[in-house]
Amino acid sequence: xxxxxxxxxxxxxxxxxxxxxxxxxxxxxxxxxxxxxxxxxxxxxxxxxxxxxxxxxxxxxxxxxxxxxxxxxxxxxxxxxxxxxxxxxxxxxxxxxxxxxxxxxxxxxxxxxxxxxxxxxxxxxxxxxxxxxxxxxxxxxxxxxxxxxxxxxxxxxxxxxxxxxxxxxxxxxxxxxxxxxxxxxxxxxxxxxxxxxxxxxxxxxxxxxxxxxxxxxxxxxxxxxxxxxxxxxxxxxxxxxxxxxxxxxxxxxxxxxxxxxxxxxxxxxxxxxxxxxxxxxxxxxxxxxxxxxxxxxxxxxxxxxxxxxxxxxxxxxxxxxxxxxxxxxxxxxxxxxxxxxxxxxxxxxxxxxxxxxxxxxxxxxxxxxxxxxxxxxxxxxxxxxxxxxxxxxxxxxxxxxxxxxxxxxxxxxxxxxxxxxxxxxxxxxxxxxxxxxxxxxxxxxxxxxxxxxxxxxxxxxxxxxxxxxxxxxxxxxxxxxxxxxxxxxxxxxxxxxxxxxxxxxxxxxxxxxxxxxxxxxxxxxxxxxxxxxxxxxxxxxxxxxxxxxxxxxxxxxxxxxxxxxxxxxxxxxxxxxxxxxxxxxxxxxxxxxxxxxxxxxxxxxxxxxxxxxxxxxxxxxxxxxxxxxxxxxxxxxxxxxxxxxxxxxxxxxxxxxxxxxxxxxxxxxxxxxxxxxxxxxxxxxxxxxxxxxxxxxxxxxxxxxxxxxxxxxxxxxxxxxxxxxxxxxxxxxxxxxxxxxxxxxxxxxxxxxxxxxxxxxxxxxxxxxxxxxxxxxxxxxxxxxxxxxxxxxxxxx
Amino acid sequence: xxxxxxxxxxxxxxxxxxxxxxxxxxxxxxxxxxxxxxxxxxxxxxxxxxxxxxxxxxxxxxxxxxxxxxxxxxxxxxxxxxxxxxxxxxxxxxxxxxxxxxxxxxxxxxxxxxxxxxxxxxxxxxxxxxxxxxxxxxxxxxxxxxxxxxxx
Numbered sequence: 021x022x023x024x025x026x027x028x029x030x031x032x033x034x035x036x037x038x039x040x041x042x043x044x045x046x047x048x049x050x051x052x053x054x055x056x057x058x059x060x061x062x063x064x065x066x067x068x069x070x071x072x073x074x075x076x077x078x079x080x081x082x083x084x085x086x087x088x089x090x091x092x093x094x095x096x097x098x099x100x101x102x103x104x105x106x107x108x109x110x111x112x113x114x115x116x117x118x119x120x121x122x123x124x125x126x127x128x129x130x131x132x133x134x135x136x137x138x139x140x141x142x143x144x145x146x147x148x149x150x151x152x153x154x155x156x157x158x159x160x161x162x163x164x165x166x167x168x169x170x171x172x173x174x175x176x177x178x179x180x181x182x183x184x185x186x187x188x189x190x191x192x193x194x195x196x197x198x199x200x201x202x203x204x205x206x207x208x209x210x211x212x213x214x215x216x217x218x219x220x221x222x223x224x225x226x227x228x229x230x231x232x233x234x235x236x237x238x239x240x241x242x243x244x245x246x247x248x249x250x251x252x253x254x255x256x257x258x259x260x261x262x263x264x265x266x267x268x269x270x271x272x273x274x275x276x277x278x279x280x281x282x283x284x285x286x287x288x289x290x291x292x293x294x295x296x297x298x299x300x301x302x303x304x305x306x307x308x309x310x311x312x313x314x315x316x317x318x319x320x321x322x323x324x325x326x327x328x329x330x331x332x333x334x335x336x337x338x339x340x341x342x343x344x345x346x347x348x349x350x351x352x353x354x355x356x357x358x359x360x361x362x363x364x365x366x367x368x369x370x371x372x373x374x375x376x377x378x379x380x381x382x383x384x385x386x387x388x389x390x391x392x393x394x395x396x397x398x399x400x401x402x403x404x405x406x407x408x409x410x411x412x413x414x415x416x417x418x419x420x421x422x423x424x425x426x427x428x429x430x431x432x433x434x435x436x437x438x439x440x441x442x443x444x445x446x447x448x449x450x451x452x453x454x455x456x457x458x459x460x461x462x463x464x465x466x467x468x469x470x471x472x473x474x475x476x477x478x479x480x481x482x483x484x485x486x487x488x489x490x491x492x493x494x495x496x497x498x499x500x501x502x503x504x505x506x507x508x509x510x511x512x513x514x515x516x517x518x519x520x521x522x523x524x525x526x527x528x529x530x531x532x533x534x535x536x537x538x539x540x541x542x543x544x545x546x547x548x549x550x551x552x553x554x555x556x557x558x559x560x561x562x563x564x565x566x567x568x569x570x571x572x573x574x575x576x577x578x579x580x581x582x583x584x585x586x587x588x589x590x591x592x593x594x595x596x597x598x599x600x601x602x603x604x605x606x607x608x609x610x611x612x613x614x615x616x617x618x619x620x621x622x623x624x625x626x627x628x629x630x631x632x633x634x635x636x637x638x639x640x641x642x643x644x645x646x647x648x649x650x651x652x653x654x655x656x657x658x659x660x661x662x663x664x665x666x667x668x669x670x671x672x673x674x675x676x677x678x679x680x681x682x683x684x685x686x687x688x689x690x691x692x693x694x695x696x697x698x699x700x701x702x703x704x705x706x707x708x709x710x711x712x713x714x715x716x717x718x719x720x721x722x723x724x725x726x727x728x729x730x731x732x733x734x735x736x737x738x739x740x741x742x743x744x745x746x747x748x749x750x751x752x753x754x755x756x757x758x759x760x761x762x763x764x765x766x767x768x769x770x771x772x773x774x775x776x777x778x779x780x781x782x783x784x785x786x787x788x789x790x791x792x793x794x795x796x797x798x799x800x801x802x803x804x805x806x807x808x809x810x811x812x813x814x815x816x817x
Numbered sequence: 818x819x820x821x822x823x824x825x826x827x828x829x830x831x832x833x834x835x836x837x838x839x840x841x842x843x844x845x846x847x848x849x850x851x852x853x854x855x856x857x858x859x860x861x862x863x864x865x866x867x868x869x870x871x872x873x874x875x876x877x878x879x880x881x882x883x884x885x886x887x888x889x890x891x892x893x894x895x896x897x898x899x900x901x902x903x904x905x906x907x908x909x910x911x912x913x914x915x916x917x918x919x920x921x922x923x924x925x926x927x928x929x930x931x932x933x934x935x936x937x938x939x940x941x942x943x944x945x946x947x948x949x950x951x952x953x954x955x956x957x958x959x960x961x962x963x964x965x966x967x968x969x
Binding site for chain 1: 917
């Protein structure tokens with residue numbers, strides 16, 4: 021830490037910290053969880069008591085600070101060493117060697133092994149040195165024989181063995197294909213090199229929470245693969261250190277700490293920075309967390325991508341102290357560095373591959389859509405819209421319909437979501453017309469209802485709003501996480517800070533932190549969606565053009581129909597009127613006295629009248645199919661009143677009885693055409709009726725009332741209207757025929773004659789309202805015609 | 818003083834049967850001699866221009882033009898529109914007679930400036946009655962332009 025950096029907190033905000041205003045020492049200032057992120061882990065004031073640290077002035081090489089355990093490690097009392105030349109500890113030759121190394125090697129921030137020497141009680145110590153900010157950091161730690169591998173390894177022991185292992189590891193890493201395979205090899209190799217019980221690759225997600233993505237462990241240990249941990253579990257200061265060092269050993273999690281004497285550098289008054297010291301004292305929170313998991317020793321290496329921390333290689337040991345030699349740690353550093361480079365490449369390669377794959381999916385979908393002429397085809401088939409982005413479901417709103425694949429919110433919710441989206445300003449951004457959220461319920465509260473399956477939403481508009489939409493959904497993170505067998509059920513121990521520092525609680529905290537959240541949408545995913553949108557838009561434009569062409573064709577064919585109607589009404593009727601006129605004049609001619617001839621002329625006249633009626637019916641029918649409905653909210657009672665009035669004359673002359681059991685509600689329909697339906701049905705009911713009195717009942721059956729057994733499927737959930745008579749009835753075999761054009765079941769003049777088009781027109785009118793019509797009838801006792809007018813809101817309000 | 822009944826009714830009708838019916842109705846109403854027939858739109862416009870020149874209230878103006886929609890060549894609706902678009906002719910009342918009862922036809926004729934629209938009935942007696950009412954109204958009750966001024 022440079023002299024310009026804050027040494028110990030002096031700001032007012034920091035004054036609440038326990039060590040405010042004085043140099044920090046882990047031993048003196050127990051850290052509480054709330055200030056984890058401010059703990060000065062780089063200047064902990066203490067070293068791991070298994071070794072000793074001397075801070076020397078450079079180039080004088082006199083001892084400025086010494087860890088308080090120097091007597092136990094080096095056989096010299098710390099207080100006595102202060103201000104002494106380093107030769108007091110290293111001997112003249114050692115001091116000379118140190119000076120040589122300092123002069124020749126790049127030791128700034130780079131610990132270098134000096135030599136081994138005997139310490140207190142004859143123990144062999146490794147001396148390791150590095151410089152930092154003008155100070156020489158000289159560490160002594162017990163020598164560990166270099167074990168090449170975990171027991172059972174076939175490789176040779178000793179340093180030669182270590183290089184063999186390293187070489188072998190590198191070779192295997194280089195042959196691994198893909199990120200996952202690489203991680204798997206990495207964990208196996210590190211475990212082989214260190215002999216530690218569990219080696220994990222811990223990946224940081226974009227929101228900084230971590231996940232175990234690879235693991236090699238002692239066979240009897242439960243797997244932690246797939247477990248997630250909150251970002252807080254690796255506090256910010258620790259992450260910062262891992263951007264600067266390549267290996268972090270804590271060989272004895274429960275080991276004692278030794279404070280520096282004095283705590284601050286006597287010349288500068290600042291605490292000594294131990295970032296690069298292997299002996300740096302670990303945070304109390306960290307060791308307690310490890311102890312609570314039953315971890316007795318650990319080793320951590322960063323995986324960096326450029327300047328960012330991609331993840332960690334975290335190694336745990338459960339069988340007591342486990343120190344690694346400086347050489348082993350150096351090998352681990354090397355592995356971490358190689359892994360970092362490889363990871364960066366592998367990740368870029370995989371990202372590139374997935375981009376290529378996504379592009380291929382997009383092209384496949386669009387080719388299919390273009391081929392089938394329907395954008396909707398993108399939700400069908402083995403490769404679908406869902407495969408364009410990592411997601412759990414996708415939906416397309418196109419041409420007035422939803423097309424869904426995978427897990428999506430139910431249709432009514434989709435509609436509400438789409439309505440909300442159409443008001444979003446993001447769709448106006450000309451650079452990227454796209455809405456993305458990894459916490460949809462925070463933006464759109466109604467989404468809480470389906471947070472589990474769609475906490476993440478990425479949506480792009482197709483065409484001007486409120487036009488088409490493409491949406492991708494991601495589930496809540498919790499739904500995605502594999503919670504492999506719940507291995508943390510029983511914390512090994514719980515330290516003084518309580519259960520917070522256990523993986524179990526960690527997971528719960530993590531779970532809380534990601535409630536309602538999905539994994540975030542990455543920038544290359546957004547780009548892929550934007551690209552697909554542009555390609556799909558082209559298709560939409562092409563389709564719009566085709567639609568316009570079709571519309572033209574339809575207009576032309578409608579015009580043809582109009583022309584036909586014109587011809588029918590004029591060209592057919594004109595000669596008909598002529599025929600009628602001459603027949604009439606002959607009929608009136610006094611010279612024609614023959615009764616038979618006069619009867620024939622009468623027939624001729626009535627035939628022309630009938631033909632005129634048929635032409636009118638045909639014209640009406642063609643108009644019904646062609647002219648658009650004018651839908652409005654109507655009072656069905658009023659429509660019925662008008663219809664009754666229109667058939668009124670017939671009613672009076674036939675002494676009929678009209679029954680309306682209960683009032684009707686409001687209906688969304690075309691008033692005139694609905695009235696036409698009723699007029700036709702009512703006049704039929706009166707016409708084909710030989711009873712006295714004629715009885716007609718007009719009523720309705722609510723959507724939630726017991727439906728008629730005869731009702732067709734499409735009438736389900738609809739209000740059913742009916743017109744019931746006590747007339748002549750229709751035989752079962754004729755019941756479908758009554759709806760056929762010009763189909764009459766009776767003699768021409770029976771029941772007052774008629775064109776036979778009435779029910780055909782009624783059916784057409786009902787169908788124009790997207791409704792259904794059917795009948796129940798018994799010969800001799802009457803008929804009931806049922807029909808629906810979808811959009812009808814039911815009976816009486 | 819010019820009596821309205823002295824003035825002419827121009828019938829644009831290509832159907833001989835319907836022309837005869839019109840003559841029958843005219844005879845019954847006592848205005849048979851007023852009826853003039855042209856067969857199509859071109860003849861009609863020529864006849865009108867010859868009578869009217871640039872003066873729309875000339876006493877030569879017909880009291881009524883009865884147009885059948887279904888004409889050979891240029892149809893009745895177009896003829897109607899031409900008359901109503903011509904400053905010198907537009908004051909002449911035009912009554913449309915057609916077999917079509919379609920709302921579209923009716924609306925489009927009124928849009929083009931028709932003074933009345935009648936559907937030709939199929940039955941001969943009905944047809945006669947309809948024509949008689951038209952003659953009664955336009956020759957008896959209605960006051961065409963130009964005539965009122967002279968009477969006063």
